[in-house]
Amino acid sequence: MNTTADQLHSAADTAADKIGSSPAHQAFRILQFGFTVAPILAGLDKFFHLLVNWDQYLPGVVAGISPLPSHTLMLVVGVIEIVAGIGVALRPRIFAYIVAAWLALIIINLLLIPGYFDVALRDFGLLLAALALARLSHQFSRK
Template sequence: MSSTTTSVAPRRGLTADPAYQAFWILRAGFTVAPVLFGLDKFLNLLVDWPVYLAPWLDDLVPGSARTAMYAVGVVEILAGVVVAVAPRFGGWLVAGWLAGIIVNLLSIPGYYDIALRDFGLLLGAVALARLAARFHGAGRSS
C-alpha cells in the first residue's frame, strides 16, 4: 500500500510572492471601493455627487445630474463585482471607467487634482489586470 503526500510548499511560496500579494491587495481594493462609491451615489454621504458631472455631459444624458449619478452608481457596483469574479477583465473595465471619469473631471475647472488622483487609480487598475493575467485562472485557484 502506497500513499502520496502533497507538498504545500509551492502554495506557501505563492502566498509569499510580493506580486501575488499585490494582486490580492489590488483585487480587494478595486472590488470594495467601486461598490462603496457606487452605493454612495444613492446616499450622497461622502459628497454631493451631481456636482462632479460636467455640464456638457449633463446636457447629453436624459434627466437630471442626480439621475445620471444613480446610473453611475449602478455601473460602479457592477464594476466592483466584475473585479471580484473576473479580475483580468474587471481591471480593464475599471481602468476604462476611470478614463471616462478623468475626461469628465478635466472638463470641469477646479477638479484637476481629483482627475490626477483618478489617473493614479487607473494605473492601479491596469496593474491589477496585468497581475490577474498571471495569477487568476489558467488552472490556478484564487
C-alpha cells in the same frame, strides 16, 4: 515511508505557499480588494451622498446631452460602479480592464470641470493601479 504521492502533495503545498506569500501575489490581492471595495462604496454613495454630493462632478456639457436628469444619471453611474466592483471580485482579468477604462472616462469628465484637475490626477494614479491589477490577474487569477 515517503511515497511518491506524499512527495507530490508536499511539493504542491510548497508551491502554493510560495505563491501565496510572494510580494506579487500579495500586491494582486491588495489591489483586488481595493478595486472591489472602493467602486462598491462609491457606487452606493451615489444613492446616499454620505461622502459627497456626487452630482457636482457632472459637467454641464454631459448633463446637456444626457436624456436623463443629472441626478438620475449619477444613480446609473452608481449602479455601474457597484457592478464593476463585484466584477473585480469575481473576474479580475476582465473587470480590472473595465475599471481602468471607466477611470479614463472619469478623468476626461473631470478635465471638463474647472477646479477638479487634482482629482483627475489622483484618478490617473488609480487607473495605473487598475492596469497593474489587470496584468497581475493574468498570473494569479483563473478568471
